[in-house]
Amino acid sequence: xxxxxxxxxxxxxxxxxxxxxxxxxxxxxxxxxxxxxxxxxxxxxxxxxxxxxxxxxxxxxxxxxxxxxxxxxxxxxxxxxxxxxxxxxxxxxxxxxxxxxxxxxxxxxxxxxxxxxxxxxxxxxxxxxxxxxxxxxxxxxxxxxxxxxxxxxxxxxxxxxxxxxxxxxxxxxxxxxxxxxxxxxxxxxxxxxxxxxxxxxxxxxxxxxxxxxxxxxxxxxxxxxxxxxxxxxxxxxxxxxxxxxxxxxxxxxxxxxxxxxxxxxxxxxxxxxxxxxxxxxxxxxxxxxxxxxxxxxxxxxxxxxxxxxxxxxxxxxxxxxxxxxxxxxxxxxxxxxxxx
Amino acid sequence: xxxxxxxxxxxxxxxxxxxxxxxxxxxxxxxxxxxxxxxxxxxxxxxxxxxxxxxxxxxxxxxxxxxxxxxxxxxxxxxxxxxxxxxxxxxxxxxxxxxxxxxxxxxxxxxxxxxxxxxxxxxxxxxxxxxxxxxxxxxxxxxxxxxxxxxxxxxxxxxxxxxxxxxxxxxxxxxxxxxxxxxxxxxxxxxxxxxxxxxxxxxxxxxxxxxxxxxxxxxxxxxxxxxxxxxxxxxxxxxxxxxxxxxxxxxxxxxxxxxxxxxxxxxxxx
Ligand SMILES: Nc1ncnc2c1ncn2[C@@H]1O[C@H](COP(=O)(O)OP(=O)(O)O)[C@@H](O)[C@H]1O
Ligand SMILES: [Mg+2]
Numbered sequence: 168x169x170x171x172x173x174x175x176x177x178x179x180x181x182x183x184x185x186x187x188x189x190x191x192x193x194x195x196x197x198x199x200x201x202x203x204x205x206x207x208x209x210x211x212x213x214x215x216x217x218x219x220x221x222x223x224x225x226x227x228x229x230x231x232x233x234x235x236x237x238x239x240x241x242x243x244x245x246x247x248x249x250x251x252x253x254x255x256x257x258x259x260x261x262x263x264x265x266x267x268x269x270x271x272x273x274x275x276x277x278x279x280x281x282x283x284x285x286x287x288x289x290x291x292x293x294x295x296x297x298x299x300x301x302x303x304x305x306x307x308x309x310x311x312x313x314x315x316x317x318x319x320x321x322x323x324x325x326x327x328x329x330x331x332x333x334x335x336x337x338x339x340x341x342x343x344x345x346x347x348x349x350x351x352x353x354x355x356x357x358x359x360x361x362x363x364x365x366x367x368x369x370x371x372x373x374x375x376x377x378x379x380x381x382x383x384x385x386x387x388x389x390x391x392x393x394x395x396x397x398x399x400x401x402x403x404x405x406x407x408x409x410x411x412x413x414x415x416x417x418x419x420x421x422x423x424x425x426x427x428x429x430x431x432x433x434x435x436x437x438x439x440x441x442x443x444x445x446x447x448x449x450x451x452x453x454x455x456x457x458x459x460x461x462x463x464x465x466x467x468x469x470x471x472x473x474x475x476x477x478x479x480x481x482x483x484x485x486x487x488x489x490x491x492x493x494x495x496x497x498x499x500x501x502x503x504x505x506x507x
Numbered sequence: 508x509x510x511x512x513x514x515x516x517x518x519x520x521x522x523x524x525x526x527x528x529x530x531x532x533x534x535x536x537x538x539x540x541x542x543x544x545x546x547x548x549x550x551x552x553x554x555x556x557x558x559x560x561x562x563x564x565x566x567x568x569x570x571x572x573x574x575x576x577x578x579x580x581x582x583x584x585x586x587x588x589x590x591x592x593x594x595x596x597x598x599x600x601x602x603x604x605x606x607x608x609x610x611x612x613x614x615x616x617x618x619x620x621x622x623x624x625x626x627x628x629x630x631x632x633x634x635x636x637x638x639x640x641x642x643x644x645x646x647x648x649x650x651x652x653x654x655x656x657x658x659x660x661x662x663x664x665x666x667x668x669x670x671x672x673x674x675x676x677x678x679x680x681x682x683x684x685x686x687x688x689x690x691x692x693x694x695x696x697x698x699x700x701x702x703x704x705x706x707x708x709x710x711x712x713x714x715x716x717x718x719x720x721x722x723x724x725x726x727x728x729x730x731x732x733x734x735x736x737x738x739x740x741x742x743x744x745x746x747x748x749x750x751x752x753x754x755x756x757x758x759x760x761x762x763x764x765x766x767x768x769x770x771x772x773x774x775x776x777x
Contacts, residue, residue: 222675242678243687255676259694268690269680318680 171234173198173326173358174219174247179228181214188214190382191228196326201352201359203369205405206379212362213252215379216328219360221245233325243272248319249328253335254311256303262314263299266290269322289317292351309340313347320351326358333368345372366406370394378402397422400504410471418506426474427500430461431483434493444495449486461486463494523752530745547746557747560731564712567643567727571650572708578651579658579707580700583666586659604656613720616649620721641723649721650711657710658703661766665699698769705762709755 172195181189189211196202204212217223218230221242230237232245248269256265266289267282277285290296293313303311312332319327332348333341349372352359363369369376370390377387378401386398390406397403400411403422410428412421431437434444450470451462459480461473473494475483486492530548534541551557586597604612620641628638673695677687715729722730728751732744 220675220679222678242675243681243683247679249676249679251672251676253670253672255670255672257673257676257691259691268677268682272681272683272686322680 170197172196173233174360175231176215176218177229177231179215179218179225179230181211181218181223182226187382189218189225192382192384194377194384194387196358196360197375199356199358200374201349201361201372203361203363203373203376204379205363205366205369205376207405208364210379211382212364212379213330216249216330216360216362219245219326220247220249220328246325247328248322248324249330250312250315250319250332252330252332254303254315256311256314256318258303260303261299262290262295262301262303262306265303265314266318266321268318285321286317289321292320293317293347308336309344312336312344316348316351320355320357323355324357326360329359329361331362331364333363334365341368348372370406376406378405397502397504400506403502403504408472408474412468412471414503414506419503420506422502422504423471423496423500425460425472426458426476428471428473428494428496429483430463430473430475430486430492430494432486432492434495436483437493437495440497441495442498442501444493447492447494449488449490449492452486452488459485461492463492465494526745527749527752529742530749532742532745535742547742548750551743551746551750554743556726557728557731557743560726560728563643563725564728567646567650567718568708568712570643570647571654571711572704574647574651575654575658575707576700576704579655579703580662580696582655582659583662586663587666601656601659604653605660607653609714609716612649612653613717616645616652616717617720620645641721641725643722643725645721645723646718646725646727649717650707650714654703654707654710657706658700661699661703661706662696665696665769669695698765702762702766705758705765709758709762713751713755 174194174196176192176194179189179192179194180187192215194215204215206212214223218225219232221237221240221244224238232247237245257268260268263283263286266286270277270282270285286299287296290298293316295310295313295317298306298310298314303314306314312335315332329348333344336344345368348359348361361369361372370393373390375387376390376393378385378393380401386393386402388396393402393406397406400409400420400422403409404411408425410423410425412423414420429438429441434446437444445465445468447463447465449461450464453460457477458474459477461475462470463473464470529540531543531545532540533544533546582601586594589597624639631637631639669692673691674687677691678684682690713729715733718727718730719733726734728747732747732751735741735744
């Protein structure tokens with residue numbers, strides 16, 4: 168059966184003066200999924216989100232939400248909610264009034280008791296029970312973030328739009344919030360659309376990832392698809408780590424993931440059945456706990472990285488800077504990708 | 508340097524201190540201290556002329572503050588959407604109306620009013636046998652002229668510092684444009700509007716020069732003080748002066764506190 172997308176972009180283009188922020192994009196967000204838009208700063212992620220929320224109108228093309236064309240529909244009439252990058256909590260209202268803001272715009276206005284109940288539930292959901300009377304500026308960054316989430320989710324939007332919501336948090340808190348966001352999304356069944364420039368975040372949280380570059384969508388797929396079958400070297404380089412070698416034709420490269428490379432003291436001690444093997448010199452070593460990352464040099468291939476798992480170190484050995492070693496890969500590990 | 512500063516402050520505040528001090532003098536002569544007393548206060552505020560002047564001043568200051576707060580805020584909000592040349596011209600006009608000396612505003616509004624009266628009064632007289640002349644409303648109009656610029660500047664500073672995404676967040680949460688204005692923009696501007704109201708009230712209440720030109724036969728408190736001083740400074744006048752001084756000071760302090768507190772909240776937020 169044909170399933171209607173919650174949000175659809177049809178040939179959406181947005182230009183600011185002569186800046187092409189979003190170029191001819193088609194995108195269908197599926198109901199109930201966790202979709203991330205991934206790309207470097209300035210590639211048009213925020214602009215895409217703002218066109219969904221209704222803060223920007225496309226220069227051409229159409230945005231539709233739940234099958235309704237949103238052309239000319241102002242933000243306050245759209246059934247989506249946004250978590251802003253810097254939270255945008257109202258400083259003159261306490262936490263409860265911030266969270267109930269959306270419900271209080273409904274006509275007829277819900278009764279006070281009903282509002283209080285909804286607020287209590289929403290705050291419990293983000294583990295902030297009892298913070299009703301606090302002012303937003305008395306809260307920590309992580310707490311403000313959760314208030315912003317509660318304020319959006321209390322309205323049960325068709326889609327929750329999140330613009331780099333974790334960028335301002337420190338590393339440990341970010342990890343916690345990633346898990347919390349995923350749990351919320353699964354428990355509520357609300358479609359989440361998250362914008363991020365952090366590939367690890369996109370890969371670890373999403374059902375699907377949409378990779379953007381200079382205003383265009385390059386590839387959409389599950390994290391595994393993007394990682395295993397990137398359509399070009401841009402996606403391969405952006406999603407996970409990759410080594411690129413000169414390809415067989417012009418505008419192509421040979422791409423091998425560092426963890427798919429085998430390393431050993433000599434060619435003879437390398438595992439059997441490798442497609443290729445090379446003698447290299449170890450330039451650098453970084454201990455990463457479960458892996459060791461080596462930067463190695465081959466006289467014609469150049470410099471590249473090898474990830475050696477701790478588990479196989481007894482077989483492959485440990486190398487010091489300046490050591491000679493042998494590196495090889497299985498045929499299936501190498502992919503030929505276009506560079507455009 | 509310190510001595511110099513002390514001398515300057517002495518020079519500035521000694522006359523004021525004298526007035527405040529002698530308003531509590533039991534005796535009649537300024538230079539003859541007879542002990543502490545509030546007698547001159549009760550005398551001043553049972554003088555019907557002074558009371559009438561006080562009421563006139565309060566009406567003028569109240570109306571000026573109210574109109575300046577409303578018009579000044581609307582001006583600031585309107586200027587938000589104006590850009591380019593028009594904006595530059597309006598900005599310049601606003602600054603000018605604050606910097607122009609009171610005497611210039613006084614004379615020019617007087618001339619403007621007189622010209623206006625000369626133009627419309629013959630017509631009004633022939634049509635309905637009435638005419639318009641100087642009164643409380645001309646004073647209010649002249650006061651609003653520069654006080655609305657004060658309010659406008661205060662509100663604009665606040666608007667400029669306001670986070671645009673707060674307005675977007677409100678729209679995102681289903682508030683109509685009017686709802687956003689009422690629930691987000693206005694509350695965030697309120698400290699500035701209130702401070703502007705209090706400043707306008709003070710400026711209008713203690714203004715002598717502009718009022719002197721356009722008041723017609725009306726007597727405000729500063730004008731009363733001025734005209735009675737020509738007959739010699741009485742302790743009664745000292746008492747009136749002290750009341751004006753202290754209430755102005757109080758309003759200015761409140762305005763300052765309001766502005767600083769809202770500053771702090773804005774800073775704590777970001
Ligand atoms: N309001 C605007 N006016 C002019 N240029 C803009 C505006 N918003 C975004 N841009 C430009 O559009 C491009 C995409 O911006 P944005 O969508 O914010 O990227 P991202 O969120 O991926 O970092 C950038 O070059 C940016 O400078
Ligand atoms: Mg952005």
